[in-house]
Amino acid sequence: MSCDYCYVYFAADQSWRRRPGVMALDTVRQAVDRIAEHAREHRLPMVRIILHGGEPLLVGKAHLGELLTVLAERLAPEVEVRCSLQSNGTLLDHDFLELLLRHRVGVAVSLDGSPVAHDRHRRFANGRPSHARVAGALRLLNNPRHRELFVGLLCTVDLANDPVETYEALLEFSAPRVDFLLPHGTWEYPPPGLGHREVPPARPPADGPPDEPTPYAQWLAAAFDRWFDAPRKETRVRMFEEIISGVLGGAVHTEAFGLAPVDLVVVDADGTMQHSDSLKVVAEGAPETGLDIFRHSFSDALTTETVRRRQAGLLGLGKVCRACALVQVCGGGLYTHRHHHTEGFANPSVYCRDLADFITHVRSRLSTALAHPDGTPEALGPHHPSAPS
Template structure:
């Protein structure tokens, strides 16, 4: 069988700052086995920004890409300051040839969302995603400052600024890390209070060797599915769609034979790459929870092209669909929807990434529940159509 062709990188995550003003206890960058952040510059230098921009432009031309995306990331990217962010935006735009559109986003903890930074984002149409884990009690369990003080009120103030009329169109949504100690529907309602256009529910990064909280490898219980399903039902049963929840929308799309826009489920090839503050080209940050150096590629934008890493085993495993999965996943009837789960969640110290997700039982239960709800509605609509009933 011929291996699928490589997929170009359409999305660049630019780590403009490598430190953070929070000390979230679940953080996959600072609190797990890979501590490479300690040896990196705090802020990305202009030289590295310029070279990264040229490399990404070169990649876009090589692959004839009509549009690309750049996300400013960290650490906390707003710590880099408005001058660095504006320089990076200009460098990316100047490097791209005519005909290649660039879309900018930033993922932030929201604490530094002030009017001056929002004015910069409005000038350059930068979409803003904010991390928030629910209301004050839920958020402040883990999302704290180094002195133990909670961050909720500062994030809420940042969101209030972002939601002001002149900036509201920049609001991309909220990212919430699941904590099964919190009431799920209460978390959802608290997030809805900020009127997000989209919510990302992120399963805590972990694996078979370093399991996530409340997930005992091999245990048939499904604490994360049990937490997610009440939110799905609340969201699905709402009389009008209050927001998009990316995990649920992706599963529904996959069940109907469509694509996924998240690496958490499905077999859609990954198309993003990361550049660290020192110019190192890396794979997804979640791999930092597996083992020291798992996210590393050995390449740097100062010396290498993005094409140079397309053949790496970790990249190929996430671009080759079924061929990149272990035997257990390939034989599973849900594989087209689950896709083996997030690549980092498959890791085990002796067998690597050829395992099902550490969340396998949770994903199976969640997918089957969503399938059941959709099937009920489709059967009801079919019955209504056949009898001429309007509902």
């Protein structure tokens, strides 16, 4: 695949050119031993491991099987492991699914909606569209034998696509969960459709210019309304549920929203430890920690300035965000999206106004639902935590 918005291959950081395409098994063993060490040190009851890429299935069935065997033999005796894989779906066949089933590995697939929507950006390197191949893989994944592996669909928002049509195209595959991803960008290199924006001055976004367009808020609001008003149990949408939880005063457990401390480290194919790999859109070397699994522990990563800032909650944000009434829900947005080349990460998200408008929309819908005369949980929509299962 050659997705034109891929932050691994087409962003500012080009370190992939200097790294192996596949993680050697000796590196896998060292990484697993470091994870076990960290679990013992911090008495963790469970760890999550996500096999990511590029495309992780490119390693082939034999290597993937050996990797998963290392996980089972060296890590499972130490701590509960919940393993999943993020795939573009083009290589996902029956044999891969049987392998993943044996090792209890969940599968999430990237799908951007309808064939036209998906194939606008997600094409093979020779230019051929990929939707048909992905759809075939999702039908295999939905087979009763493999259905339990299906984690969900990840959809990158494209303003050129109709939001309701996109959501309904995702519904066709009966995913247990859908998540929407905003295109990556920074204040210097804004996402598509936003154009150049000035970093907000030292005041909350609600006091900003009222006429600034918020196309991503409008897109998400239309998709949210379609989901919120839908019949019960249609599907879960992670972004929407997390924002609802935050608006109602609950916890927000996602990297893109809320004030929960960051709890992830990326281990690249050469064993280097990195911060969130979306930072590749910021600059060459932006995700680097200077650490690797051969010389350092994961606890060493906790001492880096970036992780300390990202675990500091409200105190880790810039003054604009700290003064904002929406900060408990928004959390300043995704860390990557806050970057400005002269001011670093002490800024609100480049999506600041969009996030504010969308959260306000969700709050308004919830207020109306809570005032529903029959007072039933259904008035809050099918996926509110208080709705009966």
